[in-house]
Amino acid sequence: MEIALKYKHIFFDLDGTLWDIHRNAELTLKSMWVQFECEPTKWDSFYEAYLHHNHRVWAMYRQGTMTKEELRTARFSRSMDDAGVQYSSELLEQFAQAFVDQCPRQPHLIPGALEILNYLNDKGYVMHIITNGFKEIQGIKMDGSGLAPFFVHNINSEDVGVRKPDPKIFHHAFDRAGTHAQESIMIGDDWEADILGARNIGMDQVFLKLDQQRHNVHPTFTIENLIELKNIL
Numbered sequence: 001m002e003i004a005l006k007y008k009h010i011f012f013d014l015d016g017t018l019w020d021i022h023r024n025a026e027l028t029l030k031s032m033w034v035q036f037e038c039e040p041t042k043w044d045s046f047y048e049a050y051l052h053h054n055h056r057v058w059a060m061y062r063q064g065t066m067t068k069e070e071l072r073t074a075r076f077s078r079s080m081d082d083a084g085v086q087y088s089s090e091l092l093e094q095f096a097q098a099f100v101d102q103c104p105r106q107p108h109l110i111p112g113a114l115e116i117l118n119y120l121n122d123k124g125y126v127m128h129i130i131t132n133g134f135k136e137i138q139g140i141k142m143d144g145s146g147l148a149p150f151f152v153h154n155i156n157s158e159d160v161g162v163r164k165p166d167p168k169i170f171h172h173a174f175d176r177a178g179t180h181a182q183e184s185i186m187i188g189d190d191w192e193a194d195i196l197g198a199r200n201i202g203m204d205q206v207f208l209k210l211d212q213q214r215h216n217v218h219p220t221f222t223i224e225n226l227i228e229l230k231n232i233l
């Protein structure tokens with residue numbers, strides 16, 4: 001007898017859930033630091049500032065208080081300012097462009113990503129991506145890291161005109177996939193965009209909790225590594 005699966009469609013976040021954006025960005029910036037002949041002694045303070053500012057500017061972008069063009073350079077200018085690095089506007093533009101050219105070509109995935117995608121694929125789930133990342137680079141990341149073949153639809157916030165956690169992006173995703181919230185589940189590492197976003201439209205959620213964040217509502221499931229999905233799906 002075939003066991004009926006509760007969920008048919010799985011929606012994955014990309015950055016930080018499957019594609020290891022932190023590791024890939026750090027490796028890219030480290031090599032750019034050499035390429036752009038920045039002062040080696042200022043690397044540590046630059047990178048620490050980058051982690052802080054990058055997080056903040058993406059939150060502003062999600063909320064619509066910063067444009068994509070501003071974000072591209074602000075994450076680096078603010079970090080260089082904090083680290084006491086001198087730069088011209090021309091260098092800043094080249095640095096920002098080099099990052100979007102080079103970073104998506106890094107292949108590193110979150111541990112267990114390919115194993116769990118093969119497992120879920122074999123079980124017959126239909127899988128899709130919902131991402132707030134820049135459209136022109138998300139495809140490069142997926143092709144270069146071997147993720148692309150697992151996904152039927154790639155929903156990008158730039159195509160929809162709104163970003164997670166806006167309900168419209170999830171409804172757009174359901175329309176594209178031909179499904180609805182009750183037979184779908186969202187898997188992501190971002191509390192607000194992925195978990196609250198899915199929760200607000202009545203879709204179950206798996207929170208990939210990679211740090212010690214505490215929240216006052218409970219997601220449907222919480223995991224600390226991707227392989228734990230085998231206990232749920």
Ligand SMILES: [Mg+2]
Nearest residue numbers: 013015016190
């Ligand atoms: Mg993410």
